[in-house]
Amino acid sequence: MNKPIIEFKNFTFKYVSQAEATLKDINLTINAGEKILIAGPSGSGKSTIGHCLNGLIPEIYEGDIQGTCRINGKDIIQSSIFDLSFTTSTILQDSDSQFIGLTVGEDIAFALENDCQKQEKMQKTIQSWSKKLNINNLLQQSPQALSGGQKQIVALAGVLVDESPILLFDEPLANLDPAAGEKTMQVIDQVQYSLHATVIIIEHRLEEVLGHDFDRIVLIDDGKILADTTPNNLLHQNKLQDSGVRPPLYLDALKKAGININKIPKLEKIKNLPTGPKIGAQLSHWIESNSENTSNESKHPLLTLKSIGHRYNKKQLYPLKDVTTTIKQGDFVSIVGQNGAGKTTLCRAICGFINYEGKISLANQDLAELSIKQRAEKIGYVMQNPNQMISQKIVFDEVALGLRLRHIDEDQITERVNQTLKICGLYPFRHWPISALSFGQKKRITIAAILVLEPELIILDEPTAGQDWKTYTEIMNFLNQLNHQGKTIMIITHDMHLMMEYTNRSLAFAKGRLIADTTPLALLTDDNLVKAASLRRTSLFTLAKHYNLPNPNKFVQTYINDERKHLQER
Amino acid sequence: MHDEQILGYQPGNSLIHSLNGTTKLIFLLLVSISCMITYDTRFLLVICIFSLILLKVAHIKWKQISFIVKFVVIFALINLIAVFIFQPTYGQTLYHSKNILVNAGYFTLTSQELFYLLNLILKYICSVPLVLLFLLTTNPSQFASSLNSIGISYKISYAVALALRYIPNIQTSYWEISAAQQARGNELSKKATLSQKIRGTLNIVTPLIFSNLNKIDTISTAMELRRFGSKKKRTWYVTQSFNLADYLVILIALLSVIIVVILFKVNSGRFYNPFI
Secondary structure: OOOEEEEEEEEEEEEOOOOOOOEEEEEEEEEOOOEEEEEOOOOOOHHHHHHHHHOHHHHOOOEEEEEEEEEOOEEOOOOOHHHHHOOEEEEOOOHHHHOOOOOHHHHHHHHHHHOOOOHHHHHHHHHHHHHHOOOOOOOOOOHHHOOHHHHHHHHHHHHHOOOOOEEEEEOOOOOOOHHHHHHHHHHHHHHHHHHOOEEEEEOOOHHHHOOOOOOEEEEEEOOEEEEEEOHHHHHHOOHHHHHOOOOOHHHHHHHHOOOOHHHOOOOOOHHHOOOOHHHHHHHHHHHHHHOOOOOOOOOOEEEEEEEEEEOOOOOOOOOEEEEEEEEEOOOEEEEEEOOOOOHHHHHHHHOOOOOOEEEEEEOOEEHHHOOHHHHHOOEEEEOOOHHHOOOOOEHHHHHHHHHHOOOOOHHHHHHHHHHHHHHOOOHHHOOOEHHHOOHHHHHHHHHHHHHOOOOOEEEEEOOOOOOOHHHHHHHHHHHHHHHHOOOEEEEEOOOHHHHHHHOOEEEEEEOOEEEEEEOHHHHHHOHHHHHHOOOOOOHHHHHHHHOOOOOHHHHHHHHHHHHHHHHHHO | OOHHHOOOOOOOOOHHHHOOHHHHHHHHHHHHHHHHHOEOHHHHHHHHHHHHHHHHHOOOOHHHHHHHHHHHHHHHHHHHHHHHHHOOOHHHHHHOOOOEEEOOHHHOEEHHHHHHHHHHHHHHHHHHHHHHHHHHHOOHHHHHHHHHHOOOOHHHHHHHHHHHHHHHHHHHHHHHHHHHHHHHOOOOOOOOOHHHHHHHHHHHHHHHHHHHHHHHHHHHHHHHHOOOOOOOOOOOOOOOOOOHHHHHHHHHHHHHHHHHHHHHHHHOOOEOOOOO
8 A cells, every 4th residue: 555656756836927936845755545634824835736636737837847746657747637637536626616517417427428438338337426425316406506515525426437546625625514514524534435545635724624534734835845744743743833724723722721732642633632630620720710701792783684585586495584683783793504594695685685575774774775885885795705896906996996986075085095994904005906915905905895985784705715824814803803993794604613703693594594693602502503504513612522521611712712812912 | 686587598398498409409500591591471470480389388488588589679670770771672673563652762661672671570580589499498518419419529519508508607696796886886777877887887897707717717627627628529428319309300490491492493582472
């Protein structure tokens, strides 16, 4: 089994369009049958390594190569994408946009069609794989109509038909709800076990993937390999934080509680942590000394929803139905639940983008009386992808657009835009072309463009999806600041810890209905709700359970309070 | 955004949906060409009624096609007016007779000209429903495979099919972006002036293009990673075998061609002339 299947030797790669090399003198060997996690912040070069494995480099992404990279004995310079596609199967990050077939069956067949296989043979192969992956009842459906987790499995089936020795996953969890993410990881394990494939997963969310038995973690930062070692070794070092990859929460909690992790031999799984009374006692002690309650009650009602519903078409299985709740002034609300549960639909209804049943009122005014434009002066909506919102070339103009269209005089516009840009930390960039900015900065521009209209409520659709720790922190801290200045904020998210760390209230949706409206902590404590809304507990809960802490909720709360305290100090 | 308003393939189980894509394509081509060639009013009338009935058979709703039909009607009217303006006497030259209806110098209207224009309208009514029928009832992948089966390169076939498939997606993302832009203050409702509307639409087009360019990039990468284009030929998972119904439909299409040829003889030319 110890035959190397992937070998980078003194490998340097520079994209044609860039001044500096993205990968710098990489030496990496991966053996057949290994399961490897490639982690690193955005822009570290981890995706570039993936592009080398499947041949996108140098064929699609051109650039200068020094050194060698051999995949299954083939030098990537001399092999085409087509050659390598028999060796490396790639599952791209966004399964939604990579579906080619109109039905699940057709999509799985795509590679076989290109190999000129006979129809009967294709059908046989597809039958057998869809049975193994338990999707044989979906073959006639449109891939777009599936849940996030099912989509990921269909995408997987579409490459498994090749039976290649290497499976490459590019951020498989980025667009999934927590429960679907966990399911996907299990399917990957199962497939690897039955195929003896080499599995390479590019992912920066250690909290979610670490429990799945990786042989090694390759940590990349700034184009260099910072660490190439077992998960256990890596967790004993401080390299994760240093490179900007968030360590798993339980590890952080242990450190916060003053426990010397170097004395714990096995760190990569909570269930392997030593169960002696000492650590448990230390954790309990930490709770007692810290757990103050930080909730601030009694606020004015701002947004009132009465039996809100919406149906896109007759075929829709779970239309949004009967949502009734009140959002209070100064709330920081998270909206969670499975993909397709109605989260985005509700937000679009609140903004007046779609027609709805029921009544939405803001500070006692019925919003049905207002046009989209007038609503936007009270409720701002930030779409998930900043590219969907940005229509101007220069930062200042983009933020000024909403005011200019409202015919406010230019002096006042300059003043308000500059002030908003200062709040958003974008003032130095005001004359920059937007295309030159990073994703996090673009996101802040879209928020600034909404903020400048001075809405009382801001709604954001998955503001941190697919972002690394640094950008995540940057965006969330900014929202947190706004919240402290009195803005009411609602965000749609799949990130359980984000929900716990930043929001004070959670609306959980399942199958078009609001199934819970409570604190994030109470939501994650309730087994039934966690299951129904397709959520997942963070490793903090598992840790508390492992040590039989008397009050797991208080433990989690202590951790969050501690994090918040650090935030404020910064 | 409701499904009914989207112009694209909608699955269904009518007789027309179940036909082979190649059959439908051959039928569309043969019958449309027949209608284009002949000016036999009787033949055109029959095909008109026939294609309108087909729309009904396929359960296509007015909502689905209203936008495109209105667009075609306006285009057809402009066309007819232009035809009349350029040569109001064309009808009498064609039909070798002259019955004046309205006497107005250059723009004198004869019943021959009117009859000629009627034939043009009929041609529109013959072919537009057939094209719509094809687009709305043919699974784009099957469409690609049928294009490929009549000898067009599979890469081009697939590109066309993908483009067809993405019309609904782009429509949806257009509505999403449009809503967000209206929230920014872009007036796009009926209240807006034309220049406001044009400027507003430009503000939607930029994000629309940029967010969709990314998607196109991803899909083409995904296709190459799964060896699209690696061979000269490919097979199709969705190819259906020909059934009795398919042969019958092709027979009908061939029949229409034969009828047109016979009509050539009968009318001694392309035109049916009721005036002499």
